[in-house]
Amino acid sequence: TAAMASRALNLFTICRRQFGTTGSLASKVAVLGASGGIGQPLSLLLKQSPLVSQLSLYDIQGVKGVAADLSHISTKAEVSGFDGPASLSDCLKGSRVVVIPAGVPRKPGMTRDDLFNTNAGIVADLITAVAKTCPKAMICIVTNPVNSTVPIAAEILKKHNAYDPRRLFGVTTLDIVRSNAFVAEAKGLDVSKVSVPVIGGHSGVTIIPVISQAVPSVSFKAQDRETLTTRIQNAGTEVVNAKAGAGSATLSMAFAAEKFVDSVLQAIDGKRGVIECAFVESTVTEAPYFSTPLLLGRDGVEENLGLGNLIEFEAKLLQAAMPELQQNIAKGVKFVKERY
Numbered sequence: 001t002a003a004m005a006s007r008a009l010n011l012f013t014i015c016r017r018q019f020g021t022t023g024s025l026a027s028k029v030a031v032l033g034a035s036g037g038i039g040q041p042l043s044l045l046l047k048q049s050p051l052v053s054q055l056s057l058y059d060i061q062g063v064k065g066v067a068a069d070l071s072h073i074s075t076k077a078e079v080s081g082f083d084g085p086a087s088l089s090d091c092l093k094g095s096r097v098v099v100i101p102a103g104v105p106r107k108p109g110m111t112r113d114d115l116f117n118t119n120a121g122i123v124a125d126l127i128t129a130v131a132k133t134c135p136k137a138m139i140c141i142v143t144n145p146v147n148s149t150v151p152i153a154a155e156i157l158k159k160h161n162a163y164d165p166r167r168l169f170g171v172t173t174l175d176i177v178r179s180n181a182f183v184a185e186a187k188g189l190d191v192s193k194v195s196v197p198v199i200g201g202h203s204g205v206t207i208i209p210v211i212s213q214a215v216p217s218v219s220f221k222a223q224d225r226e227t228l229t230t231r232i233q234n235a236g237t238e239v240v241n242a243k244a245g246a247g248s249a250t251l252s253m254a255f256a257a258e259k260f261v262d263s264v265l266q267a268i269d270g271k272r273g274v275i276e277c278a279f280v281e282s283t284v285t286e287a288p289y290f291s292t293p294l295l296l297g298r299d300g301v302e303e304n305l306g307l308g309n310l311i312e313f314e315a316k317l318l319q320a321a322m323p324e325l326q327q328n329i330a331k332g333v334k335f336v337k338e339r340y
């Protein structure tokens with residue numbers, strides 16, 4: 001029996017080595033809009049993740065080529081491409097995580113809300129398929145205007161009895177990535193160690209960087225804090241203007257979306273203490289959806305960590321964000337009520 005016990009222990013050690021101390025099951029991840037400016041580099045980054053077993057790529061054009069190309073990369077994730085609506089449910093079948101960067105991006109002079117008419121319907125249709133095919137998936141919405149597309153997704157999921165607020169996220173990670181980069185640059189810090197929460201929504205004044213809660217803590221003169229805040233709020237437009245009609249942020253967005261999806265996958269895999277900001281259903285403010293730091297677990301949001309302490313300047317930003325945020329949310333809800 002001593003020999004048996006020792007063999008069992010050895011087997012256990014081997015298993016732990018092979019599968020890690022947390023979970024063991026890599027997940028199927030679907031990317032909807034995978035041929036696009038964000039979709040392609042995002043799929044490339046996800047192809048490198050050891051937490052992805054299958055990478056299922058969907059678009060209404062050009063996705064077979066993207067899938068063939070990525071499938072030659074010598075990493076574990078198995079890649080398949082699905083072209084057009086008839087193949088959407090095959091793409092989604094069995095997905096643990098669905099990331100949605102499908103839809104049109106901004107051109108100079110446009111606000112994110114200007115994308116509503118085109119992108120609202122795209123998100124509604126894609127989410128309908130998710131509700132029918134993989135209702136338990138974690139859904140990460142990149143498509144703008146995020147302040148409206150998340151409520152749209154929630155309303156569609158409710159209609160199919162498939163809504164779980166713990167599993168629906170608007171991806172705001174790019175705002176955090178930008179804040180980390182800009183704060184590190186301004187203060188000469190190692191950017192890999194900088195973490196700035198960003199709360200609220202994902203458009204203009206609804207983007208609320210909480211620099212007072214940055215780790216490590218940093219201090220700014222009032223004027224510099226204001227300039228930096230405005231730059232973070234308008235950083236998307238900086239890229240739109242620099243691309244001069246060729247689209248909006250794609251590479252930094254792909255990085256940000258992969259970072260967020262990786263955190264979701266780590267949490268699914270059993271890692272404890274995973275925290276990300278995202279735009280979710282919320283009771284933290286009077287807005288029914290709001291982004292704050294969230295503790296993620298196997299089933300999605302485990303705990304909303306709330307606003308924390310805001311300095312007066314940030315409390316004013318919060319006040320200024322509310323009307324636009326509430327309007328964007330109401331517009332999304334109304335769209336589904338009237339059309340579906």
Ligand code: NAI
Pocket residue numbers: 032033034035036037038039058059060061101102103104105106115119122126141142143144145146171172173174175202247248249250253
């Ligand atoms: P893109 O135009 O380069 O790519 C969009 C892709 O979606 C295209 O391949 C297109 O064929 C596909 N598509 C269109 N309708 C579809 C449908 N019904 N089903 C599946 N695929 C469909 O645009 P890009 O630059 O990749 O941006 C995508 C979205 O991401 C835009 O709405 C943009 O505003 C948003 N975005 C969000 C950010 C965020 O922080 N959450 C940051 C940057 C962009």
